[in-house]
Amino acid sequence: MKKVAGSLFLFSLLAAGVVLADDMVPLKTVLPKPVFVGTPVPINVPKLEPPLKGKRPDFMVPAGTTNLALKKIVTSSTAEPINGTLDLVTDGDKAGDEGSYVELKPGKQWVQIDLGQEANIYALFVWHFHSQERVYFDVVAQISDDPAFGSGVTTVYNNDAANELGLGAGRDLDYIESFQGKLVDAKGVKGRYVRLYSKGNTTDKLNHYIEVEVWGKPAK
Amino acid sequence: MQHNEANFRRPAPERNISSLFRLPSSVVGRWAVFFVLALLALAVRLPRLGERPMHTDESVNAYLIGEILGGENYHYDPRDRHGPVLYLLAEPLARICGARTFADLTESELRLTPVIVGSATVLLFGAGVEMFGFIPCFIAALLFVIAPLPVYYSRYFIHETVFVAVTLGLMIFGWRALKTNSLLSAAATGLFAALLVGCKETFVIHFFALGLGMAVVWFIPPRGKWPSLKAILVALGVFAVTAIVLFTWFGKNWSGLADLFRAAPNMAARAAGEGHQKSFAYYFGLMDPTFLLFLLAAVGVYSAIRDGLSRGRKAGLLLAIYALAIFLIYSAIPYKTPWLALNLWLPLSLFCGMGMARICSLLKNSPSRWIAALAAGFLLALIGRQTVSVAFEHPADQKNPLAYAHTVEDVLRLPPRLDQLAKEQNLSSPLIAVVAADAWPLPWYLRKFKRVGFWQPGQDPGEADFYLTSPTAAEPLGDKLKDRRPQFFGVRPEVIIILWSRETPAP
Numbered sequence: 172m173k174k175v176a177g178s179l180f181l182f183s184l185l186a187a188g189v190v191l192a193d194d195m196v197p198l199k200t201v202l203p204k205p206v207f208v209g210t211p212v213p214i215n216v217p218k219l220e221p222p223l224k225g226k227r228p229d230f231m232v233p234a235g236t237t238n239l240a241l242k243k244i245v246t247s248s249t250a251e252p253i254n255g256t257l258d259l260v261t262d263g264d265k266a267g268d269e270g271s272y273v274e275l276k277p278g279k280q281w282v283q284i285d286l287g288q289e290a291n292i293y294a295l296f297v298w299h300f301h302s303q304e305r306v307y308f309d310v311v312a313q314i315s316d317d318p319a320f321g322s323g324v325t326t327v328y329n330n331d332a333a334n335e336l337g338l339g340a341g342r343d344l345d346y347i348e349s350f351q352g353k354l355v356d357a358k359g360v361k362g363r364y365v366r367l368y369s370k371g372n373t374t375d376k377l378n379h380y381i382e383v384e385v386w387g388k389p390a391k
Numbered sequence: 392m393q394h395n396e397a398n399f400r401r402p403a404p405e406r407n408i409s410s411l412f413r414l415p416s417s418v419v420g421r422w423a424v425f426f427v428l429a430l431l432a433l434a435v436r437l438p439r440l441g442e443r444p445m446h447t448d449e450s451v452n453a454y455l456i457g458e459i460l461g462g463e464n465y466h467y468d469p470r471d472r473h474g475p476v477l478y479l480l481a482e483p484l485a486r487i488c489g490a491r492t493f494a495d496l497t498e499s500e501l502r503l504t505p506v507i508v509g510s511a512t513v514l515l516f517g518a519g520v521e522m523f524g525f526i527p528c529f530i531a532a533l534l535f536v537i538a539p540l541p542v543y544y545s546r547y548f549i550h551e552t553v554f555v556a557v558t559l560g561l562m563i564f565g566w567r568a569l570k571t572n573s574l575l576s577a578a579a580t581g582l583f584a585a586l587l588v589g590c591k592e593t594f595v596i597h598f599f600a601l602g603l604g605m606a607v608v609w610f611i612p613p614r615g616k617w618p619s620l621k622a623i624l625v626a627l628g629v630f631a632v633t634a635i636v637l638f639t640w641f642g643k644n645w646s647g648l649a650d651l652f653r654a655a656p657n658m659a660a661r662a663a664g665e666g667h668q669k670s671f672a673y674y675f676g677l678m679d680p681t682f683l684l685f686l687l688a689a690v691g692v693y694s695a696i697r698d699g700l701s702r703g704r705k706a707g708l709l710l711a712i713y714a715l716a717i718f719l720i721y722s723a724i725p726y727k728t729p730w731l732a733l734n735l736w737l738p739l740s741l742f743c744g745m746g747m748a749r750i751c752s753l754l755k756n757s758p759s760r761w762i763a764a765l766a767a768g769f770l771l772a773l774i775g776r777q778t779v780s781v782a783f784e785h786p787a788d789q790k791n792p793l794a795y796a797h798t799v800e801d802v803l804r805l806p807p808r809l810d811q812l813a814k815e816q817n818l819s820s821p822l823i824a825v826v827a828a829d830a831w832p833l834p835w836y837l838r839k840f841k842r843v844g845f846w847q848p849g850q851d852p853g854e855a856d857f858y859l860t861s862p863t864a865a866e867p868l869g870d871k872l873k874d875r876r877p878q879f880f881g882v883r884p885e886v887i888i889i890l891w892s893r894e895t896p897a898p
Contacts, residue, residue: 372881373799373801374884
């Protein structure tokens with residue numbers, strides 16, 4: 172009897188896996204035109220995130236996953252951006268030229284996207300700035316149901332190794348911005364709000380966002 | 392009356408204009424005005440001199456000063472260096488400030504040289520009153536005191552500010568020598584001409600433009616007399632001796648003279664652009680984005696041409712031809728950098744002065760003079776505000792048009808970070824290997840560290856405590872960099888350097 176039950180359990184797991192695997196599809200985002208002339212040569216060094224060699228490998232997400240952030244309301248730690256407006260973060264324009272990005276004040280700053288409802292989030296795509304070779308410092312991405320991010324916060328990316336932001340020391344790698352954006356695996360974390368931090372970059376102390384995409388499905 | 396050569400010795404004061412525009416009637420009074428302006432220039436240029444990161448060109452010049460401080464001779468390099476005058480001026484000043492080695496040098500000590508020369512340029516306008524008139528020189532000096540371009544590059548350790556000062560000196564004393572046949576003025580002309588050659592290879596453009604101006608002006612009646620043979624010989628003699636002394640570095644490097652002639656092919660190649668190509672109109676927008684100064688200068692040019700053709704006052708006409716020639720040449724050459732615009736600023740500021748003098752004489756006692764005075768005050772305030780923004784608030788910002796391919800502030804984090812890591816790892820004298828195709832200005836920022844080496848990508852730097860690599864140079868060092876944590880630092884817009892350090896054990 173035990174054997175039969177065990178076999179049935181294993182079969183169910185396998186079947187569920189097949190069904191789940193069938194539901195997974197490659198995440199399809201539209202990449203902007205590369206504007207950085209001196210695109211870096213691919214690097215293969217431990218502990219340094221290598222720039223992508225050609226097309227990014229497929230990142231699998233459940234079927235029906237969409238960009239929930241498109242045209243959604245964006246708030247920020249900066250009441251008045253230095254350049255641009257916050258709606259540029261979710262306007263769908265990922266071009267690297269002037270007028271496509273919002274520029275926030277120097278130092279620790281964040282932008283926050285209200286998805287309008289709770290969702291299972293599978294991936295984030297972030298384009299800070301890609302017309303120049305740059306690295307943004309202390310990039311942290313968090314998801315929560317609390318708009319103040321006081322409770323129920325899940326950190327899905329953190330490369331603030333020195334804990335300069337006070338959100339805990341991160342182990343993720345620094346990366347060089349490119350037109351391909353930064354893909355963050357959010358692992359299906361549930362939440363309504365997505366907040367992204369940064370603290371200046373290698374060119375200046377300012378913070379920029381061209382576009383943020385939040386790929387997920389409304390929570391059932 | 393501003394440029395009346397008949398009153399060469401002492402310009403006659405304007406009798407008919409209101410007290411607002413009254414000129415100092417004595418030589419002492421005139422010099423007092425320019426002396427005060429020069430002090431003002433000094434006061435504008437000195438604050439926060441060391442704050443802006445060192446531009447690559449500044450750091451290369453600093454390195455050469457370091458070599459001279461270390462007992463080496465200056466060697467003119469026709470491939471990629473300029474003349475010796477900047478180093479001749481800066482090295483003693485650095486010594487006076489207490490520097491004895493490259494590591495001792497500071498940004499402020501080095502930038503003190505262009506600050507002093509830039510302020511001296513303002514004073515030099517006082518010697519130009521006989522040539523151009525009081526108001527033109529006063530306005531030009533005032534623009535040099537407060538305008539963004541001269542202020543910014545008077546706080547920048549490169550050759551341009553010295554070059555422009557020497558150009559002005561050459562103009563003024565050359566004109567004096569022609570008009571007075573004074574041997575002292577002839578000697579000064581020879582000296583300034585040699586200093587110009589000893590500043591930068593672009594002297595060729597300025598000699599051509601001045602020669603063209605002189606030739607045209609000479610043909611326009613009434614023709615002046617040729618200077619005496621004695622004056623010509625004195626000028627040539629001083630020129631030759633000074634040039635030889637400069638380029639042989641006081642007789643210690645005789646190949647320097649021949650090298651000067653070898654610079655021409657490199658200069659021609661560089662003129663083609665070498666990645667610094669800009670549009671023909673680049674300098675116009677850079678010097679005066681509002682175009683208000685160009686409008687004022689246009690009045691000055693009109694006035695100068697009219698005076699030159701109908702009244703025999705030819706200094707303004709000479710300046711107009713010189714200005715036109717250098718504007719066209721500098722604009723036509725594909726290679727353009729913002730500091731070269733300083734050469735164009737000199738005639739522009741003088742023409743603004745001539746324009747103002749013309750407006751003053753037109754308005755005389757008219758009530759409109761108050762409106763003109765208010766407009767001039769507003770324009771000066773606008774220019775001053777621009778200067779505060781570009782020279783003090785955002786001196787290294789890539790949006791600042793004068794901060795060209797500038798070192799970014801982020802690099803300032805590198806030396807203290809290295810210090811901190813060395814301390815954490817108990818390294819009293821860490822071995823630092825830099826692997827990058829173009830490492831400048833890192834030699835400046837690493838000057839306090841005793842054991843630093845520089846390698847090209849692909850070369851093996853051996854074992855080191857810290858590696859600094861460009862992103863592309865990191866890959867061949869893969870084995871050496873494993874178990875190390877990378878930290879990014881900006882060097883210039885588009886240029887990143889990675890510090891690879893061993894993981895510091897948790898406390």
